[in-house]
Amino acid sequence: MPELPEVETMARDLKKAIVGKTIRKVWYDWPKMIHLELENGRRHLGHHPASRTMFGRKLRGLKVVSVSRRAKNVLIGLSGDHILAVHPKMTGHFLSGQWIMRGGKPLPASYGLSRRQAEAIREKVNSYIHFLLWFKDGSMLGYSDARKFGRIIFGAKEKVLGSKELSSLGPEPLGSDLDLPALRKILSSSRGRIKQMLLDQTKIAGIGNIYADEILWTSKVHPLRRANSLSDGEAKALFNNIKKVLTSAIKMRGTSMSDYRDASGESGGYMRLIKVYGREGEPCLRCRMLIKRIVIAARSAHFCPRCQRLA
Incomplete structure (x- = not known):
């Protein structure tokens, strides 16, 4: 699933590609999305039945005025105080390219x-196009989602941002509202495992499985700690490493463990810096002890049993 660094990369790419453009089609x-x-x-x-005609009619003629991110959502601000809030879920990502319709299906x-971009757009992982925007200048924006779990919400900005999906989110980990005192308050009021707390979007927004493991390894905190x-x-240490790991991952344009690609169809580069996630049975890069994997509330957790002691 794309996490904060991947979604931030999507938002930055789209900001460059579509702000100022007017939707034609x-x-x-x-x-379902x-x-x-x-x-x-x-x-x-x-x-x-009403949505099939209403959705396209309402979007046509609107101008893209902003693109930002909230947690794992891309927020596309539109004229008339409207917004598209897109959550890519497991396998969704945006692509800036060109497609032609053949038999009711888009072909690159x-x-x-x-x-290079033409080759990237043709990669299998970028071929699951289920949503397209045509702009008046002739450019296009596609949304590829192999698993089709993604969600696209359109409506008045106030209504969408006030929806249960967005209004329940916790503070942004890279924002000023998550300072050290705020994190200490969240920790002290959380009785669950630290790994679960980091994944709880109502506590801190945007962190997922990959970066939770990386943050905990860097902080030398066992994922089962309360x-x-x-x-x-x-x-x-946890506070500093939340900022450090996420900032570094954004700089490397995210992690492509599976389907994630940027708007040019390219893989993220943070895989080269991964310390613990997905490295079960491999030596810890700090102490050489073999990395272990456990399951906590149906989610995997990777850690070093020597560097990240439970007791």
């Missing part, structure tokens, strides 16, 4: 693209 073939937030507080899904085209058991020194 909309296409989608997986109605489309959510229409109505003014009366109700929500229509894409397969609702190479015109207007460099040879969050409220961390000392002041451990809490400070």
Whole structure:
């Protein structure tokens, strides 16, 4: 699943590619991912009869005025105080390219693209296009999602940001609202395992399985530790490493463990810096002890039993 660094990379790429452009046409073939937030507080899904015509009609003619990120959501601000909030879930990612429709399906085209980008767009992982935007300047934006779990919410900005999906989110880990005192308060009020706390989007927004493992390894904290058991020194180390790991991953344009690609169809580079995630049975890069993997509440956790002691 794309986590904060991957979604931040998506948002930055889209900001460069589509801000200032006007939507000419909309296409989608997986109605379940489309959510229409109505003014009366109700929500229509894409397969609702009214949504099939309403969604495209409402988006046509709107101008992209901003692109940002909230947790694992890409927020595309539109004229008229509207917004598209896109959560890529397991396998979703945006692509800036060109497609032609054949038999009701989009096929990648190479015109207007460099040879490298044209080759990347044709990679299998980038071929699961289920949502397309055409812009008046002739450019296009595609959304590829192999598992089709992604969610696209459209509506008035106030309504979408006030929806349960976004209003329940905790502070941004790289934002000013998560300082050391705030983190200590979250830790002291959390009785669960530290790994679970880091994954709880209502506590801290945007961290997922990969970066939780990396942060805990860097902080020398065992994933089974109770969050409220961390000392002041451990809490400070955790705070610093949340910032350090996520910032480094953003600089490397995310991690492509599976389907994630940037808007050019390219893989993220943080895989080269991974210390513990996915390295079960391999030697710890700090002490050479073999990395172990356990399951905590149906989620995997990778750690070094020597560097990250439980007791």
